[in-house]
Amino acid sequence: MHYNAIVTTDSELFVRMTFIVVRNRAPVYRSGHTMAFIKALAVLPFLGFLVGVLFLNRVTPLVLGLPLLMAWLILWILLTSAIMAVIYFTDPANRRSDTDT
């Protein structure tokens, strides 16, 4: 089997789903101002990981059974992914046609 074919289907499917989500949720084109604001969200993981530690360097109280600091960092792993998803789905660069450039 030629694996490139499989991969193409997978990533293409992902891109299609992306388009469906973007079209359904964001029919109005965002202004450059809004885009800049959304991209600024990328600063949050840096604050969460680097500044958050200053205030949450504790073991107790355990959160969901985990040490507080560890739970905080895991929360930020999830938030980082969510933030990058928001950026991805609103970034016009990803709305261009499927061609390479």
Next chain:
Amino acid sequence: MSAALLIIALTALAALLLGLRAGRGRDMNLEQWTVGGRGFGAVFVFLLMAGEIYTTFTFLGGSGYAYGHGGPAYYILAYGCLAYVISYWMLPPIWRYARQHRLVSQPDYFATKYDSPAVGVLVAVVGIVAMVPYLVLQFKGLGIIVATASYGAIPSSVAVWIGAGVVTAYVMVSGVHGSAWTAVAKDVLILAVAVFLGLYLPIHLYGGFGTMFSAIQEAKPSFLALPPKGESIAWFDSTVLLTALGFYMWPHSFGSVFTARREKAFRQNAIVMPLYQLILAFVFFVGFAAVLKVPGLTGPQIDLALFRLSIQAFDPWFVGVIGAAGVLTALVPGSMIMMTTATLLANNIYRPLNGTASDQAVSRLARRLVPIVALVAVYFTLSGGQTIVALLLMGYSFVTQLFPALVMSLHRNNPLSSTAVFAGIVVGIATVAATSLTHTTIAILFPGLPEALRDLNIGIVALVLNVLTLAVVSVITRRVPSTSSA
């Protein structure tokens, strides 16, 4: 032959066959061999990049670090995420430029961007010096895993030879295609094993996560947070930041960027890769579970925590499955590093020195260098002592020195001259080497600093000197009217 050994042997054989088969039906020129003809979709790029991160160092070192150091191990959770945030904007322009100029390696990028073969050779040397200890570490981990999981039946030196042989064979034949396919097998296995161990051991041994962490907190108060001194908050922040910047500066990570067919792959990866970091949390759970159950491991022995606990808790056949996962975490990154090192030697050191070398000659040479790279790594693995870990940390600081010149190269009007880049990298590297070899710390350099800053990672100093050199030399060289800027 024990059940454990049989499973490990079959896995190694399967990896070999999968790797050999992966390159079939392709004309293996250098572009195909080292960057997969730039034809990998998002899923493969993801697996390659993830494959490079989940190495034996994560599997054994991650659990070992949690076991031996406690809270400071959390830094491994954080730096990857920040690197992925940066990658969303950093990797697409690198990929576009590389495709436009048909580049196959990291030194190619620097040499072309700064229009300076000398910068290319320097970047290649830095990369090779940083990668060899990384490869040695994979082989060392492989030896430990096989020796432990075979209950001593196979000495680690034999395991190292066999492992090196397997990787050499499939890298020579299939190049990056072999790595990508074995990465698929590896990721499935490591994901399953890490999540299972991370859930099962705390519940089985302690009755749950809350009880396990409460018990550790009682026995070793504050072990699960950052200490006030040493690996403190200042250490955590500076180390996370430095490693996040250095993350994609490893030549093999940088090179895997070139395998993508579309630039979107990187933006998609920036969403998924952070979630992949969660595997590390499960690896940490294993290390923490070992704290009270297999106490007394110190120094380099902490890396054995995962296996010591597993041997206590499981039947030999399952120890074999864990061992097989461990072996794959050594083979996949090992193959990427070997291939990249050979490519750098042939394409970025040999070729610039022999201007007439044809593409075919370079391609042939790269493949022939693979066994030589493997032999060098095996030699260091079997002869080297603990200095390897010191070398690896030095390697990380080395590649981080490439970051400022790289970021500036993405600017349309890059003010840096090639001379400045050369000087900045040299100054950065020299500082890293000097401070590492003499074990200098910020506390030694600046004894007057407040406590909070004394624990800053020494790599910051090298990076600051590097940036200052870039700035100063750029200003000086620009005043000379005869130099044409790139």
